[in-house]
Amino acid sequence: MRILAAILALTAISSTSVFADELDCASTTFRIMGANDKVCVSGFDDEKVGGVTCYVSQARTGGVKGMVGVAEDPSRFSLSCNQTGPITADLAKLKKREEVYSERTSLFFKSTHVYRIVDPKRKTLVYLAISDKIVDGSPYNAVSSVPVMPWNGR
Template sequence: MKIGNQFGTPLIKASGKLIAAGFILFGLTACGGDDVGKVSLGLFTTKDVIIDARHDPKLPGVTCHISRIEANLSLADPSDMSISCRQTGPISAQDIAGIDKSKNGEIIFKQSLSILFKSLKVRRIYDAENQTLLYLSYSTKETEGSHKHALSTVPLYNTGAWQASGVPVQ
């Protein structure tokens, strides 16, 4: 006696292939070359703190570390993040000359965080008066009445860019 029907086996095989493809795709998206750390928030949770290192594409002497919550297999949609940017190499006057100096600055990094149209963006803004680079990380989706954001600064003091401005280095 045969159990099942002629339609069950192909359907099971097709759904198995879709599940396998999903695991492969999930595995590939989790393997970023910029991952620095991953900390579990506990034994009975699927949430982790992910720490990424991102280099400013126009200022290779600046590295930003971004921490955020990753909620695998969870319907929660956390938007909290933190950013810390530091000078990790030389910054020249030519580097500064090549960046957007408008009040809006420019987006230097963008990453989708959910299928619900939420993304994490990092924007660089130049504060000419204080000769400081501002790095603003923010979520594009409002959560609990707030767009989550964080700010970090990189002063140009003692760099080639500061000296080029005509301000003497002491």
């Protein structure tokens, strides 16, 4: 019981405070028992870089396990980040790499993370999505870039 409590505490401490808005889901596999497998699209704003919005599409496992929240989602996702307004951050003051979003994809051990990487030479923000497990990572990843450009003359 102590081990379970420690894992839950570690998961709560390590999670990022950014929440995504779930926009919509599309069923991909019909299941007789429980919910269908689906791909869901969520959007979030980069809190430290005003004017950037990212969208993540992620596979979600259905069935009985998915319906009660204990299924492990596959490490398959896509990422698109765009400039949606004037970028208000100074690139020189941002960390070279910083986590901007995290979502658990299994009950305890697996998460999808999105990191912002600053490319000052090209004046570009690069967003990298990866999946991890406590014991083993995953080679699945997605990348998107946002060139820092004037917005309506600003």
